[in-house]
Amino acid sequence: MSDMLEIRDLTRRFGGGRTIFGTTKPQLTAVRGVSLDLKRGETLGIVGESGCGKSTLARMLVGLDRPSEGAIRLDGKDLTEGGAKALAARVQYVFQDPVSSLNPRHTIRQILEAPMKHLLRLNGSERKKRLADLCEAVNLNPDFLVRYPHEFSGGQAQRIGIARALAAEPDVVVLDEPVSALDVSVQAQVLNLLDRLKRERDLTYVFISHDLAVIESVATRVAVMYFGRVVETAPSRKLFAAPLHPYTDLLLNSAPVPGKQRLRAGGDTGELPDPYNPPSGCAFAERCPRVEEDCRRIDPPLEAKARGDDHRAACLHPLPAD
Numbered sequence: 001m002s003d004m005l006e007i008r009d010l011t012r013r014f015g016g017g018r019t020i021f022g023t024t025k026p027q028l029t030a031v032r033g034v035s036l037d038l039k040r041g042e043t044l045g046i047v048g049e050s051g052c053g054k055s056t057l058a059r060m061l062v063g064l065d066r067p068s069e070g071a072i073r074l075d076g077k078d079l080t081e082g083g084a085k086a087l088a089a090r091v092q093y094v095f096q097d098p099v100s101s102l103n104p105r106h107t108i109r110q111i112l113e114a115p116m117k118h119l120l121r122l123n124g125s126e127r128k129k130r131l132a133d134l135c136e137a138v139n140l141n142p143d144f145l146v147r148y149p150h151e152f153s154g155g156q157a158q159r160i161g162i163a164r165a166l167a168a169e170p171d172v173v174v175l176d177e178p179v180s181a182l183d184v185s186v187q188a189q190v191l192n193l194l195d196r197l198k199r200e201r202d203l204t205y206v207f208i209s210h211d212l213a214v215i216e217s218v219a220t221r222v223a224v225m226y227f228g229r230v231v232e233t234a235p236s237r238k239l240f241a242a243p244l245h246p247y248t249d250l251l252l253n254s255a256p257v258p259g260k261q262r263l264r265a266g267g268d269t270g271e272l273p274d275p276y277n278p279p280s281g282c283a284f285a286e287r288c289p290r291v292e293e294d295c296r297r298i299d300p301p302l303e304a305k306a307r308g309d310d311h312r313a314a315c316l317h318p319l320p321a322d
């Protein structure tokens, strides 16, 4: 299977420009040199604690934010270049907070028809057909199309958010914490719906979550992010069975209660480094139980570590490969 989505050396910096008083704003790098490949039909899970750059990465993938450096290619064509609107429609987004992500002044019909009009230029009868199809796909009563977002529960609103993403007939859907704001019982329904839609519509997912249990249940491959970088990537089974990076190991051992708390590796073992004053070596060194002297000098690249080319870690002293 060839790579459908290629993410190459993606970097996003914020700040650094001049203020109106002529001073320089402090700069931080939210995403630093991320490279990932996605094959058609895969679900790539991206996991990491709050502030590690997951949402910034997601926003760049769907064109809501522009990278400072790097490229995103879909079937070999650059998505980050201007005028790539038709191409961009092929990558759609589902947000974390279902109700506030839907325009409160628009009916559900208007919300679902907008991508059909603006991205696909469908005429009235084509839109009608597509609307009926979407309602059936996400189990939405067509009578509800005249209602407004605030009239729906979180789970219903997220089904509408998913229908809106599908309205543009995408190939790739980027799901940014799609079930985190929902009750646990509703989470399972939405995850089942996403799984069914993926199979029925031949979709490829980028699924972002701080919740390891959710990622383990949905992802075929996982990328673990820390302080703006991918520190480990592997097929899901390999990563959960035997992680290489000490950060992944800590995450797996700190098992947060699903949906109840933000991910924090190892309980009280520290915070992310100050993004305005990043450390020179490995960003995890301060918190790492396997830290050695060279970790504070060298920021290691993401590379294969004796478990096959598909299991990579950015670590000088990974867990032993058994």
Ligand SMILES: Nc1ncnc2c1ncn2[C@@H]1O[C@H](COP(=O)(O)OP(=O)(O)OP(=O)(O)O)[C@@H](O)[C@H]1O
Residues within 6 Å of the ligand: 014, 015, 028, 029, 030, 048, 049, 050, 051, 052, 053, 054, 055, 056, 057, 210, 275
């Ligand atoms: N528009 C912005 N301006 C300045 N800094 C930003 C901006 N957006 C994000 N950041 C910073 O970039 C870093 C990464 O943020 P991001 O929201 O991508 O992380 P995240 O992993 O998605 O976190 P969360 O799970 O809390 O949403 C953080 O330090 C954040 O404060």
